[in-house]
Amino acid sequence: MDVILNNRDAFFSGFLLTLQLCVLAGVGSLLLGTVLAVLRISPVPPLRWLGTSYVNVFRNVPLTVVFFFVVFALPTIGVRADFLQIPGLDQVFTRLGIQLPYFRMAIFALMLYTAAFVCEALRSGVNAVPPGQAEAARSIGLTFTQNVRHVVLPQAWKAAVVPLGSVIIAMIKNSALAGFFGLTGDLSATFQQLVSARGQAAIPVFLAVAAGFLVLTIPLGLVLDQVERRQAVTR
Amino acid sequence: MAPTRPDGPAAGEAEPAPAAVATDPGEPMIVMRQVDKWFGDLHVLRDVNLSVARGEVVVVIGPSGSGKSTLCRTINRLEPIGSGQIWFDGQELPAEGRALARLRSEVGMVFQAFNLFAHKTVLANVSLGPIRVRREKPAAARERAMALLDRVGIADQADKYPAQLSGGQQQRAAIARALAMQPKAMLFDEPTSALDPEMVGEVLDVMTSLAEDGMTMVVVTHEMGFARHAARRAIFMADGELVEEAPPAEFFAHPRSDRLKDFLSKILTH
Ligand SMILES: Nc1ncnc2c1ncn2[C@@H]1O[C@H](COP(=O)(O)OP(=O)(O)O)[C@@H](O)[C@H]1O
Ligand SMILES: [Mg+2]
Numbered sequence: 243m244d245v246i247l248n249n250r251d252a253f254f255s256g257f258l259l260t261l262q263l264c265v266l267a268g269v270g271s272l273l274l275g276t277v278l279a280v281l282r283i284s285p286v287p288p289l290r291w292l293g294t295s296y297v298n299v300f301r302n303v304p305l306t307v308v309f310f311f312v313v314f315a316l317p318t319i320g321v322r323a324d325f326l327q328i329p330g331l332d333q334v335f336t337r338l339g340i341q342l343p344y345f346r347m348a349i350f351a352l353m354l355y356t357a358a359f360v361c362e363a364l365r366s367g368v369n370a371v372p373p374g375q376a377e378a379a380r381s382i383g384l385t386f387t388q389n390v391r392h393v394v395l396p397q398a399w400k401a402a403v404v405p406l407g408s409v410i411i412a413m414i415k416n417s418a419l420a421g422f423f424g425l426t427g428d429l430s431a432t433f434q435q436l437v438s439a440r441g442q443a444a445i446p447v448f449l450a451v452a453a454g455f456l457v458l459t460i461p462l463g464l465v466l467d468q469v470e471r472r473q474a475v476t477r
Numbered sequence: 478m479a480p481t482r483p484d485g486p487a488a489g490e491a492e493p494a495p496a497a498v499a500t501d502p503g504e505p506m507i508v509m510r511q512v513d514k515w516f517g518d519l520h521v522l523r524d525v526n527l528s529v530a531r532g533e534v535v536v537v538i539g540p541s542g543s544g545k546s547t548l549c550r551t552i553n554r555l556e557p558i559g560s561g562q563i564w565f566d567g568q569e570l571p572a573e574g575r576a577l578a579r580l581r582s583e584v585g586m587v588f589q590a591f592n593l594f595a596h597k598t599v600l601a602n603v604s605l606g607p608i609r610v611r612r613e614k615p616a617a618a619r620e621r622a623m624a625l626l627d628r629v630g631i632a633d634q635a636d637k638y639p640a641q642l643s644g645g646q647q648q649r650a651a652i653a654r655a656l657a658m659q660p661k662a663m664l665f666d667e668p669t670s671a672l673d674p675e676m677v678g679e680v681l682d683v684m685t686s687l688a689e690d691g692m693t694m695v696v697v698t699h700e701m702g703f704a705r706h707a708a709r710r711a712i713f714m715a716d717g718e719l720v721e722e723a724p725p726a727e728f729f730a731h732p733r734s735d736r737l738k739d740f741l742s743k744i745l746t747h
Binding site: 372374375377378379381388392396 | 588
């Protein structure tokens with residue numbers, strides 16, 4: 243127990259950094275995944291092909307390999323995920339702006355990987371919307387973009403929210419890989435740091451780090467159960 | 478491919494708007510010439526030639542699977558055709574793109590399954606097109622939508638969601654949604670087939686009043702009462718062909734082809 247109390251600041255800041263990582267990667271995945279889903283249902287064959295290829299690649303490559311690629315391969319061609327140094331946002335998420343790229347790289351890797359799953363969850367939601375909805379939208383003259391935005395996606399969301407939640411929960415757990423790819427100070431790096439470098443007792447540290455992840459994932463799971471139950475009632 | 482692909486213009490949206498074509502009142506609203514269409518090996522439309530005059534109401538009758546829905550859906554290019562030509566209001570149907578979306582906004586379509594937007598209120602269903610396609614001011618669009626809902630007799634349902642309405646009310650809302658675009662013609666694909674019998678009348682009443690107001694209409698229906706009262710012409714369709722056509726009274730009293738005689742004998746015994 244002393245191990246936990248003595249290192250509570252490290253655990254707490256680790257929790258906060260993991261939380262930041264998950265919020266940013268989650269939002270990024272949802273945005274990129276939505277774009278991919280729109281590509282996959284678009285009437286333009288090359289765009290559909292692009293969306294499908296992306297999903298096939300990132301859904302079938304291990305996350306570790308994606309991390310490896312982003313953290314070690316991309317910098318060799320000059321990509322350091324600098325596009326994530328978003329002015330304003332880096333005031334709140336201070337790690338975004340710093341010179342060392344590992345926080346941004348972790349977001350980027352998680353986002354690239356998770357977006358493929360977000361896309362598929364959304365697409366299953368789109369498939370749950372009866373074809374007559376999109377047809378009626380076309381018949382009053384809505385363009386493809388208007389159709390997606392005002393008719394198809396709002397209804398697809400409803401069917402997709404539970405699978406999307408599962409995707410985000412998986413992403414939160416996956417974020418633990420970041421500590422093994424250069425990121426310092428998140429929950430998984432704190433675990434390594436305390437146990438390997440400082441020789442603290444592994445079991446209490448494990449319990450504290452696991453609790454940090456559970457605090458993130460369990461409430462999300464409960465919310466999803468609630469949504470699912472409500473949907474079952476209204477169906 | 479995803480069954481709900483919201484097919485529509487995405488590529489090549491940039492072409493300029495064509496100058497408004499002055500329309501000749503003597504020119505037909507809808508012309509189909511030598512139209513053929515296949516679904517794979519299935520020849521669903523066979524050398525279809527059809528001309529619908531402005532203000533004319535045409536009823537299409539025929540057995541299930543004969544291609545009536547497909548015929549309707551080719552007129553606003555929800556289904557592209559294999560060969561032949563289709564003109565609407567003097568203009569040949571454009572390929573995918575903004576021009577096609579504009580054309581579709583001028584052709585009202587009413588579906589057998591209503592297809593109201595399930596996540597929007599009845600009022601939002603009716604005003605969506607005017608606001609998004611015609612760029613009307615939302616307040617003005619809603620006001621006009623209310624007037625249309627009043628016209629079809631469901632103004633009191635405006636704030637409900639489609640699932641809360643009866644089938645007849647939903648179909649009337651769907652007609653109001655199509656009318657909100659101020660279409661030049663309306664296509665009805667078996668608008669009363671999904672309704673309980675006691676609700677058929679309320680929908681046919683709305684359609685009859687539209688016909689009386691001079692709307693150009695193509696109506697796929699087996700409602701002979703409507704055909705007799707409201708239509709100028711009845712067309713019999715079988716196996717993808719327009720087999721026979723006549724003014725409704727003659728069509729039902731003196732069918733010429735054996736196939737129509739046979740078909741009428743089947744629906745008349747019910
Ligand atoms: N999207 C489609 N793909 C393949 N076959 C279709 C499709 N839509 C309709 N068909 C077939 O085309 C034929 C005509 O269909 P339809 O136009 O719906 O006839 P109707 O409205 O007269 O009942 C039917 O045999 C139907 O199964
Ligand atoms: Mg049909």
